[in-house]
Each structure stands twice: as structure tokens, then as C-alpha cells.
Amino acid sequence: MAISEQDWKDEQQRVTEVTGKIKHKIAQLEADVGQIRGDVIDMRKDFWDEVTVNFSNPDDLGETSTNLRQQSQVLSDRERAHLQSSKLLKKYRKLVESPYFGRIDFKEHGSSETESIYLGTGSFLDEDMESFLVYDWRAPISSLYYDGAPGPAKYETPSGEVSGEMELKRQFIIHDGKIQVMFDTGVTIGDELLQQVLSHSADDRMKSIVATIQKEQNAVIRNDKTRMLIVQGAAGSGKTSAALQRVAYLLYKYRGSLRADQMLLFSPNPLFNSYVSSVLPELGEDNMQQTTFQAYLEHRLGKEFELEDVFTQTESLLNSEDTPEYRARIESITYKSSVAFLDTIRRYKEMLEKEGMMFKPIVFQGKVVVSADEMAAHFYSYDRAVKLAGRIDLMREWLLKRLADFAQAEKKEPWVEEQMQLLDIEDYQRAFQTMRRKQNKKDTTFNDHDVEKDVLARMVVSDRLKPVRRWIKRLRYVNVTGMYRRLFTDQALFRQAALDADSIPAHWEEICSLTLQALRDKRLLYEDATPFLYLKELLQGFRTNTAIRHVIVDEVQDYSAFQLEFLKRLFPRAKMTVLGDLNQAIYAHGEALGSLENLVGLYGAEDTEVISLTRSYRSTYEIVEFTRQMIPGGERIVPFNRPGEAPRVIQQADEKSLDEAVIRDLRELHEQGYNYVAVICKTAEESRQVHERLSATLQTRLVTKTTPSFEKGTLVVPAYLAKGVEFDAVIIYNGSADVYRRESERKLFYTACTRAMHVLHVYHIGEKSRFLPNP
Numbered sequence: 001m002a003i004s005e006q007d008w009k010d011e012q013q014r015v016t017e018v019t020g021k022i023k024h025k026i027a028q029l030e031a032d033v034g035q036i037r038g039d040v041i042d043m044r045k046d047f048w049d050e051v052t053v054n055f056s057n058p059d060d061l062g063e064t065s066t067n068l069r070q071q072s073q074v075l076s077d078r079e080r081a082h083l084q085s086s087k088l089l090k091k092y093r094k095l096v097e098s099p100y101f102g103r104i105d106f107k108e109h110g111s112s113e114t115e116s117i118y119l120g121t122g123s124f125l126d127e128d129m130e131s132f133l134v135y136d137w138r139a140p141i142s143s144l145y146y147d148g149a150p151g152p153a154k155y156e157t158p159s160g161e162v163s164g165e166m167e168l169k170r171q172f173i174i175h176d177g178k179i180q181v182m183f184d185t186g187v188t189i190g191d192e193l194l195q196q197v198l199s200h201s202a203d204d205r206m207k208s209i210v211a212t213i214q215k216e217q218n219a220v221i222r223n224d225k226t227r228m229l230i231v232q233g234a235a236g237s238g239k240t241s242a243a244l245q246r247v248a249y250l251l252y253k254y255r256g257s258l259r260a261d262q263m264l265l266f267s268p269n270p271l272f273n274s275y276v277s278s279v280l281p282e283l284g285e286d287n288m289q290q291t292t293f294q295a296y297l298e299h300r301l302g303k304e305f306e307l308e309d310v311f312t313q314t315e316s317l318l319n320s321e322d323t324p325e326y327r328a329r330i331e332s333i334t335y336k337s338s339v340a341f342l343d344t345i346r347r348y349k350e351m352l353e354k355e356g357m358m359f360k361p362i363v364f365q366g367k368v369v370v371s372a373d374e375m376a377a378h379f380y381s382y383d384r385a386v387k388l389a390g391r392i393d394l395m396r397e398w399l400l401k402r403l404a405d406f407a408q409a410e411k412k413e414p415w416v417e418e419q420m421q422l423l424d425i426e427d428y429q430r431a432f433q434t435m436r437r438k439q440n441k442k443d444t445t446f447n448d449h450d451v452e453k454d455v456l457a458r459m460v461v462s463d464r465l466k467p468v469r470r471w472i473k474r475l476r477y478v479n480v481t482g483m484y485r486r487l488f489t490d491q492a493l494f495r496q497a498a499l500d501a502d503s504i505p506a507h508w509e510e511i512c513s514l515t516l517q518a519l520r521d522k523r524l525l526y527e528d529a530t531p532f533l534y535l536k537e538l539l540q541g542f543r544t545n546t547a548i549r550h551v552i553v554d555e556v557q558d559y560s561a562f563q564l565e566f567l568k569r570l571f572p573r574a575k576m577t578v579l580g581d582l583n584q585a586i587y588a589h590g591e592a593l594g595s596l597e598n599l600v601g602l603y604g605a606e607d608t609e610v611i612s613l614t615r616s617y618r619s620t621y622e623i624v625e626f627t628r629q630m631i632p633g634g635e636r637i638v639p640f641n642r643p644g645e646a647p648r649v650i651q652q653a654d655e656k657s658l659d660e661a662v663i664r665d666l667r668e669l670h671e672q673g674y675n676y677v678a679v680i681c682k683t684a685e686e687s688r689q690v691h692e693r694l695s696a697t698l699q700t701r702l703v704t705k706t707t708p709s710f711e712k713g714t715l716v717v718p719a720y721l722a723k724g725v726e727f728d729a730v731i732i733y734n735g736s737a738d739v740y741r742r743e744s745e746r747k748l749f750y751t752a753c754t755r756a757m758h759v760l761h762v763y764h765i766g767e768k769s770r771f772l773p774n775p
């Protein structure tokens with residue numbers, strides 16, 4: 001729809017007026033902030049001068065403390081005021097650049113006036129402090145912009161639905177107070193603006209999408225009715241973007257009761273964490289907490305084992321031949337990630353309620369304080385009605401008591417006497433303090449030799465027993481490893497716990513032997529880590545985190561049913577948003593989840609909503625057309641209409657000519673102005689070699705599992721680490737038939753190709769992979 005010259009003039013005039021007002025506000029705030037900062041500094045400096053300190057009698061003491069409290073209250077009020085003003089200042093400084101991106105004219109039913117609503121990344125009130133010159137994109141009325149088209153429209157408010165007529169929907173791109181682009185739109189948020197935004201170059205930081213949020217994404221962002229929201233969406237459909245805007249939305253809607261540090265994002269790797277970390281600050285919000293499941297496992301499992309990570313697991317599978325060991329490992333991973341194994345562990349725990357608990361004996365200097373058998377007998381002497389974890393707790397008290405009795409007897413042992421000779425003056429002082437405390441702080445001396453000896457002996461024994469006490473307090477006497485191992489050594493027990501014989505994998509014996517071998521070597525395979533921890537928590541009581549109110553799991557297709565069950569238990573007060581794409585399930589356990597809809601069982605259908613995103617925004621029309629043929633069901637993916645160069649599939653004779661061609665290609669891409677280019681290899685090993693060869697001629701950077709962030713330039717990256725991120729141009733280093741060969745590698749290949757925004761070149765030697773479409 002054409003916009004008249006007068007409209008341009010009027011809109012530009014409004015922009016100028018509004019930016020002028022924002023500038024004015026900024027100047028005011030700058031002065032205020034300076035003033036408050038000065039006050040705070042002075043108050044800190046003069047703090048003690050303002051307080052009347054008098055400790056001479058109890059009344060004065062009371063007055064002093066009231067005085068202190070008042071003074072600190074004044075100081076913290078000023079500090080809070082400073083924080084708030086600084087935050088506002090930050091918001092306005094952002095707003096002044098580009099005060100808004102959208103306008104809707106809305107006439108509410110029953111009203112004779114049409115209101116013009118301008119939307120920006122934050123709200124801005126006129127001097128009267130009543131009329132909004134700019135509305136926050138998250139305000140209830142703003143949803144009209146994302147959901148509605150000109151015509152009848154409605155939106156939700158806390159006090160009910162408001163309906164009326166949308167008379168206009170206009171979009172802007174404003175830079176430095178000047179309107180660059182402006183047009184009126186119809187049904188959706190205009191493709192023109194989206195075209196512009198999407199044709200930009202990649203970045204090492206993800207950008208916010210507030211100006212161009214699409215209707216189906218808005219449903220993800222504003223959904224806050226259900227406990228669990230499942231978003232399934234094609235590669236590049238904006239799952240991560242929507243998730244981050246959703247966090248910003250929830251922080252806005254529940255401001256006052258929800259803080260950013262009460263929201264937690266689980267992401268696939270540290271690189272991704274840094275990639276998304278700028279979106280919330282860009283929207284003027286504090287960042288939520290971010291972690292990976294691996295980091296959580298490491299934290300909880302401690303140092304007992306060398307814990308394999310998912311990347312090492314994947315690397316070893318991708319480099320394996322199709323041997324029986326490979327097949328057993330795959331089966332092991334699939335089974336150990338399945339609901340069937342989860343149920344087996346649960347049943348095993350029920351069995352342990354009645355018999356079979358294993359304990360580690362309490363041993364001190366080679367002497368058994370309490371034997372494992374005695375512990376087991378004691379454990380089953382408790383009332384069976386008490387929960388298993390409760391009985392473990394009761395046992396802790398009993399063991400501490402037994403240890404105290406042991407210490408009493410141990411005092412008379414010759415080693416104690418020997419140690420007492422070696423005590424130094426500080427030890428004596430310590431013993432003296434203890435004695436004084438015990439004798440009710442009377443001024444006393446070591447005047448009785450027997451008392452002195454007893455106190456010192458007790459101290460020597462107690463010091464030595466400290467690690468044992470700590471060990472007991474941490475429930476280390478529960479032999480979780482022994483009980484987990486027994487599942488793989490005691491066939492009858494396993495079959496009883498597994499119940500459903502059909503669920504037991506065909507190569508169970510091989511699975512047992514590879515599991516036992518790893519445990520013998522003090523290694524915990526990645527697929528064992530979660531079940532092991534699950535058993536541990538079932539036995540020792542789940543550690544929960546009640547501070548977190550919202551958990552977001554990105555790339556949820558890479559989680560097993562086990563892991564999700566875990567997250568649910570770990571964060572009992574949290575709502576959950578999970579986002580994923582089964583076509584990008586790149587790990588061996590990915591298949592275990594089946595369909596994302598299977599996740600509905602986690603909280604039940606009543607408490608769950610599923611939203612699908614089918615439109616793909618990242619890549620050009622041609623790239624999406626190409627990549628969607630790589631996967632079954634790809635025809636359901638709708639490419640966004642942004643034209644570009646057709647993907648190229650290029651054959652080379654051998655590795656040497658392949659390297660030469662890739663180098664030529666990289667130079668050309670660089671000349672064409674592409675800043676973020678990835679050479680994607682299948683494995684870390686291949687990436688290392690390719691990087692070594694290419695970097696002799698060109699500057700490239702190798703990405704490994706510990707790379708914390710990525711920068712402008714050419715990266716060489718294993719496919720599984722390119723998860724969730726995107727590049728201007730992607731070169732698939734070797735998409736040959738013998739490289740991407742197994743059906744299980746199809747999704748990895750697809751994931752790699754879908755990282756490309758504008759250019760995709762696939763090289764191969766000999767036959768190309770069967771997963772690539774024919775031109």
C-alpha cells in the first residue's frame with residue numbers, strides 16, 4: 001500500500017518530536033543519576049559520622065542499633081534509586097536510536113476515537129506521565145500488532161478481552177531518528193521488512209526479533225497458561241529466537257514476582273550459550289541463567305568417575321566401523337536412554353526397599369567400625385513404612401553415633417598417645433578453648449593431668465575422624481555404584497526389574513560387558529551418567545531446586561526421556577518450555593524420545609500445550625528447498641520467500657584438489673563480503689586435520705567442544721558443534737557417500753546444511769552422499 005508524502009512528513013515529524021522528548025528525558029536522568037551517585041558516595045563516606053555510636057549501657061546500645069538500621073535503610077534506598085534510574089537511562093539510550101518499529105490504529109468497540117499505538121522495545125510516556133508515546137512490545141495491546149490484520153481485532157488484558165477494529169498497521173525502520181523504511185501491511189507482519197532483516201549478514205551474537213515476530217511465534221512467546229509448552233519446529237523456524245523473546249515477555253508480564261535469575265536455559269554447548277547471551281540485554285532485561293546438561297551432570301557426579309561427555313560419545317560413534325561392538329554400543333545408548341530403562345530403575349528401587357541394599361563399610365585406619373553386612377541388617381530393621389531415602393537418613397544418625405562410640409574407645413589406643421607427643425602449641429590452645437567452653441567459660445587451666453590428657457586424646461581422634469564423619473554425612477556409605485553394577489551382573493535381578501522381557505535389548509550380554517568394563521576403569525559412559533544419577537537420587541533423596549521458576553530446554557530432541565524426567569524432578573516449582581526438531585536429533589540417544597509429543601506425558605495433557613512452527617526463516621528459499629529434501633516429511637517445511645543462490649554440490653577428484661577448491665571458494669566468499677563462514681566437517685578429528693591443512697594458506701579457526709564463543713572469519717567446525725548457530729555461508733567439506741552413509745548420520749548432515757543463511761556449497765569426493773537431493 002503506497003504511503004502518501006504527507007504521511008511520510010507527519011511520521012517523520014512525530015519521530016523527531018518523540019526522539020526530542022527522549023533526549024530531554026535522558027538529559028534529566030543523567031543529571032539525576034549523577035546526583036544520586038554523588039549522594040551514595042557521600043553517604044558511604046560519611047556513614048559513621050551520621051550514626052551516634054554509644055555502647056555504654058543497654059539503652060544506648062539499642063539506640064545505636066536503631067540508628068544504624070535507619071542509616072543503612074536510607075543508603076540502600078538511594079542505591080536502589082540509582083540502580084533504577086541507571087536502568088531507565090539504558091532503556092532510553094536504546095530507544096532514542098530507534099524509538100519504535102510499528103504502529104497500529106485501533107478503535108475499540110463503543111468508542112468513537114481511534115487510538116494510534118506505536119510499539120518499541122520499551123515504553124515511553126509523555127510529560128503528562130499518562131499518554132504512551134511508545135508502548136512496550138510486550139504490553140497487552142501490542143499483541144494486536146503481531147496477531148491481527150487490519151479489520152476486526154481483539155486482544156487479551158488482565159481484566160478481559162478487548163475487541164474493536166484495527167484500521168491501520170504500519171512498519172518502520174528508524175535509524176538515528178530518521179525513518180529509513182516505512183510501509184503499511186496486510187495480513188502478516190510484512191514480508192518486505194522480514195526480507196530486509198533476514199538478508200543481513202550473520203553475527204557472532206543472536207539478534208532479537210521484536211520488530212518482526214510472526215503470529216505463530218507470538219503464540220509461543222505469550223503462552224503462559226500451561227505448565228509445559230512444547231515447541232516443535234523446523235530448522236531455522238525461530239525456536240530459539242521465540243524462546244528468548246518469551247523470557248523477556250515473561251519478565252515483563254510478571255515483573256515484581258519473577259526475576260531473570262529465576263529462569264534457567266539448558267543449551268547444547270558453551271558456544272551456543274555465548275551466542276544467545278546478548279538477546280536479553282539487547283531487550284533491556286538481565287540475562288537468565290544458562291547451563292548445559294553436561295555441566296549439571298559433572299556437578300552432581302563429582303570426581304568418583306571420569307565422566308564421558310556427549311561429544312566424546314558422538315565422536316567415538318562417528319569414527320567407528322560397523323563392528324559388533326559399535327552395534328552393542330548403539331543399542332546400549334538407546335536402551336539406557338529409554339522409558340523402559342527408566343521404569344526398570346524405578347522398579348529396582350522398589351525391590352531395594354525390601355532387600356538387596358548395598359553399603360560400604362565404615363573403616364578407620366584398617367579397622368572396620370561398622371561392616372557392610374551390619375549396615376544392611378540395620379537398614380532393614382527400620383519400619384518398612386518409612387521411605388527408602390528416609391531410612392538412609394535415619395541410618396546416617398545411627399552411623400554418626402556409632403562413630404562417636406568408636407572414637408571414645410579409640411582414645412586409649414597407643415597411636416593416640418604417640419600423636420599427642422607431636423602436638424604443637426596451637427593444638428594445646430585449641431584444646432584449652434574446648435575445655436573452657438565445656439566448663440562454661442570458667443577461667444581455668446590444665447590443672448588436672450587426667451582431664452588434660454582426655455581432652456587432648458579426644459581432639460586427636462576427632463581430628464582424624466573428621467573425613468569419616470564428612471563421608472557419612474554425605475551418605476557415601478550407600479554403595480550406589482555397587483547397586484548400579486549389579487543390574488549388569490545379576491541377570492535374574494535385572495530381568496525381575498525389567499519386567500517387560502520384550503524391552504530388553506538383543507545384545508544385552510555385550511551391553512553388560514561394556515558397561516562393566518567402563519565401571520572397572522572408573523569411567524562413566526555418557527549413557528550411564530543419567531540413569532546412575534537417577535538411581536543415586538532415588539536412593540539418597542532427590543536434591544531439588546525450588547528457586548528456579550521457569551526452565552527452558554533448547555534442542556530438546558537431544559535429551560533422553562530420562563534426562564527430562566530428571567529436570568522435572570529437579571525443578572519442582574518450575575514451568576517448562578521445551579523446543580526442538582526431531583530432524584536434528586544428532587546424538588545416538590535421540591531416537592529414544594520418539595516423537596516430541598511423547599513429552600506430553602511428563603506433566604499430562606491437561607497441563608501441556610504443543611505449538612508447531614513450520615516456516616523456516618534462516619536460509620534462502622533455495623537452501624530450504626534443497627535441505628528439506630534431505631529428510632522424510634521435509635515437504636511440510638515452508639520456506640520463507642527470500643531468493644538467493646542455489647546450493648552447489650561440487651565433486652572433486654581427491655583430497656588435494658578438494659582442499660584447493662575449498663580455499664578458492666573461501667577467498668571468493670570473503671571477497672563477496674561474507675563475514676561468517678563455516679567449513680563444516682563430520683567429526684572433530686576431521687575438523688582438526690582440515691584446519692591444519694587450510695590454515696597453512698588461509699586464516700581459519702578451529703572450533704572444539706570447549707570453544708567458548710565464535711568470532712568473525714572462517715571457522716572449521718564439527719557438525720555436532722554447529723548446533724543452534726548459523727553462518728552467512730556454509731561449506732560442507734566432505735559430503736561424500738562414504739562419509740555420510742549411515743541412516744543415523746542423515747540428521748547430522750541435515751543439521752550441518754541448515755546452518756547456512758545465504759550460501760551452501762557441498763563438496764564431495766567420488767559419489768555424493770545419498771542424503772543429498774539430486775539437482
Ligand SMILES: Nc1ncnc2c1ncn2[C@@H]1O[C@H](COP(=O)(O)OP(=O)(O)OP(=O)(O)O)[C@@H](O)[C@H]1O
Nearest residue numbers: 209212213214235236237238239240241617618724
Ligand atoms: N520473526 C523473525 N524475524 C526476524 N528474524 C527471524 C524471525 N524468526 C526467525 N528469525 C531468524 O531466523 C534465524 C533462525 O532462528 P532461530 O535460530 O531462532 O531458529 P531455530 O528454530 O532455533 O533454528 P535451529 O533449530 O535450526 O537451530 C535467526 O537468524 C533468526 O534471527
